[in-house]
Amino acid sequence: MGQVEEVAVDGGRFPSDLMVGRAREVEHIRARLAAALGPTDPADPLRERLLLLNGRPGSGKTTVLNAVLAQPPGEAAVLRAAGLAADRALPYGLASRLLGEPPPAGRVPAGPAEQELLHSLHLLVSPRAARGPLLLAVDDLHLADGQSLRWLGYLLRRSAELPLAVLATAPAPTPDHVLEALADLLPAVADGRLRLLPLGAPAVAELIEARCRRAPDLAFATACRRLSGGNPALLTRLLDAVVRAGLPPDRRAVARLESIAAGLLREVIPTWLDAQPPVVRDVARHLAVLGSPSAHLLAALGRVPAREVPGALGALRDNGVLAADGESFAHPLVREAVLGAVPPAELAATRLRAARLLNDAGRRPRVVADQILLAGGAGHAWAARVLVEAAREAVAGDAFEAAARYLEPLVERAPEDAGLRRQLAGVLAQRRPAEALAEYREALRHEGHPRRRAALAVEVAATAVAARRSASVLADLERELDALGRAGEPLSGPERERRACVEGAVLLAGLQESATCARTRERAAAMHPPAGETPDERLLLAMLAVEGTMRGDAPGRMAALARQALPLDDVDVHGRTVLAASFVLTAADEPGAALGPLGRVVAHCARRGLVATHCQALSARAAARHAAGDLVEAVAEAELALEIARQESWRDGEVRPAIVLGAALALGGAAERAERVLASIDARAVAGLAREYPAYLMARALTKVQTGDLVEALRLLRRCGAGLAESGLTNPLVEPWWAEAALLLAAQGRVREAMPLVEWGEQLVERWDVPRARGLLLTAQAATRSGQAAVETWERAAEALEKSSDDLGRLRAEYHLGRALLQAGHTRQARHRLRTAADLATRCGARPAAEAARTLLLRAGGRMRPGSGSKADVLTDRERRVVSLALDGRTNREIAQRLTVTPRTVEVHLTNAYRKLGISGRAELAEALAHEIV
Secondary structure: OOOEEOOOOOOOOOOHHHHHOOOOHHHHHHHHHHHHHHOOOOOOOOOEEEEEEEEEEOOOOHHHHHHHHHHOOOOEEEEEEEEOOHHHHOOOOOOHHOOOOOOOOOOOOOOHHHHHHHHHHHHHHHHHHHOOOOEEEEEEEEHHHHHHHHHHHHHHHOOOOOOOOEEEEEEOOOOOOOOOOOOOOOOHHHHOOOOOOOOHHHHHHHHHHHOOOOOOHHHHHHHHHHHOOOHHHHHHHHHHHHHOOOOOOOHHHHHHHHHHHHHHHHHHHHHHHOOOOOHHHHHHHHHHHOOOOOOHHHHHHHOHHHHHHHHHHHHHOOOOOOOOOOOOOOOOOOOOOHOOOHHHHHHHHHHHHHHHHHHOOOOOHHHHHHHHHHHHHOOOOHHHHHHHHHHHHHHHOOOHHHHHHHHHHHHHOEEEOOOHHHHHHHHOOOOOOHHHHHHHHHHHHHOOOOOHHHHHHHHHHHHHHHHHHHHHHHHHHHHHHHHOOOOOOOOOOHHHHHHHHHHHHHHHHHHHHHHHHHHHHHHHHOOOOOOOOOHHHHHHHHHHHHHHHHHHHHHHHHHHHHHOOOOOOOOHHHHHHHHHHHHHHHHHHOOHHEEEHHHHHHOOOOOHHOOHHHHHHHHHHHHHHOOOHHHHHHHHHHHHHHHHHOOOOOOOHHHHHHHHHHHHHHHHHHHHHHHHHHOOHHHHOOOOOHHHHHHHHHHHHHHHHHHHHHHHHHHHHHOOOOOOOHOOOOOOOOOOOOHHHHHHHOOOHHHHHHHHHHHHHHHHHOOOOHHHHHHHHHHHHHHHHHHHHHHHHHHHHHHHHHOOOOHHHHHHHHHHHHHHHHHOOHHHHHHHHHHHHHHHHHHOOOOOHHHHHHHHHHHHOOOOOOOOOOOHHOOOHHHHHHHHHHOOOOOOOHHHHHHHHHHHHHHHHHHHHHHOOOOOOOHHHHOOOOOOOO
């Protein structure tokens, strides 16, 4: 049949806004008609006699036809008529309307009688064409009766020498019965058919301006084109609705466009489908259900012959219901409109039938389960099995929300099934811990198996911690523990394992809130450290170490318990154990020992999409880095944890990373930002939490110190101390408010007020004597002394902290020692100490401390170590490494992998480097450091 000519649609203006984007087609058709109606070429007597204008419904075929006929080429006479649906039962109905003659009475049989009638009708036309050009215009040719179609072919074949042409419109593709009636003409005229394409972007914008009386912005025009598919009729109706609603043609109206378009499609699509053959309608509906263009499945679901499916799909594609690939709907709203036209009961039955077909065809459980859920068919036994399999598949693919959707209807139907509830709780725990907690508690209530009850106790405790509802479950956990007998009683192997499991759960939940710490400590006193051979025993070891660390007793023993608890593998099971052990090791002045295990947990959670544990592990690692004096990476990891929690709308999960981030930002010189971050925390949400509430108050106090509000800083530090006392938390390094308060008071000359705090610190450090704690105590003591005694104490503090992991504490001691030496006239020694302090502060990322140390060093007549003369001298070692890799063309992710850090850490280092170099981004690095050795 030849190729269909596709004419571009973007053209100039036309008097009517309905003709926007169609002016070129109109002129092109006029030119073709002028050639058809002109002098005859004997070598091609049948050329261009029939011009067929194809297009989807609403593409503007009739409008273009009207525009052509408004100024017919060559002053041709026009005979016009439209095909009607009633013509199918009226022989020669179209022909009679074209000619203005009544149709023949009765049906004319094929043969000589029909040929005579065709000839007589031809004689009604040929004299008119002989007098001058004659154009027959037929709209909706596909609705014409078969006899009229045969007459048109007869007429064109026998009028080759006359200036006669036919211009007709038909849907795309041209229906088979039209093609069959004109088959012998098509080889010569197929290239004469034209097809109206969707409106392009310029035409859409022009039409919007014409209808809305205002030029649209890009967002609105793009949305209109996407929602209408460039269909002029649908676009016009959409814009008329916009005008009626009083919406402006800009991005503010885009959201409303979706709902308006959905309403229009709900009107247009069902009406169009109702006018189609049953097979087209059925295939559209069943494709909307299945989402798969498989002819076999569509035929089986619709109970239609498989051979008819490709033709139906083609019709749907050619009319804009399907996309160009013929496998998916043109827009999700189109699919919704198709489904919306199906009665609900019929749709549910079809979906359930589709689920059975997909299941029998061996499709993945999740594909089948989606149909079951939409059909509300979870009550069938086979469907329940599929939903459970689909949940397992979803979990394996880290699609936890999908797994929850598959399990929820099953739990509703079997509320006493503890296994189902536990499975549902497990997939909810990482993103919706409060809901997961309710499911775990119900599972515990219905579970009868002793070992599974013990395992559930741990899940209840861990989820309660994430949901900040530990106190609400503690009584239940204590009852579970009491049911296993008194502590110290001889137990068999399985009973001993269960007891270790529940004891760990009780400590995990009971040590979270101030109100429950005291009674939990009493229970901990009766517990004995297990061998640590199983995951549950290792959790108990870690929690016993946490309890001892909170009391501030025997740091060496607590650190040993924490190291024993750390798993060597299988971080999926041991995430909570690693979090507990990291708290102990950080407080024991061994934060470096916590970084490796925490890094494995972070990497595992990132791969598996375990949001809650990921946030907790990132926050713990940020806290460990802070304790080690690495503020830059502490900020980067806390920011990442906070961003993840916010993306998941996990409000409770934002608290810990915000606290760590606020403290690190304050010491790093970004006090205003620290205040904003900390202001995002609802103080009521953390009040009563044993560790987080004092940490929140300490972070706020550090921020106030940096902003110069020392009165408020002291008030917050005292509140921090009161919160720790309420929890019975007496570790000198867990929020060392006493030291910070003593330093502030001493700096204001209020030494007498500072002395009780120093004495309190002495009592605490006597029980928790690690280098960092000893150095912190010496720092507080030195601040309350003067003269040579102060110098000697500052020296001892610096020496103690040099053995510690606390570079921030050491830089403070070195700075104050340098200042004391300078005041005592020991200028050379002062310069050495101040230079050390400045180096430490730069390495830590503590900008205020670095600036203070450099200022005092200059006053002492010193200078920083000679640089290379390179602009890169202002960068820290870490910043140099990152910049060097960036100059090599590596991406942030590649740099992160090379340096074993997170991409966010790389971003922070680069941002700091840009600021120091006075540039705005990576593109300027090469120019800024041209000829420099980085």
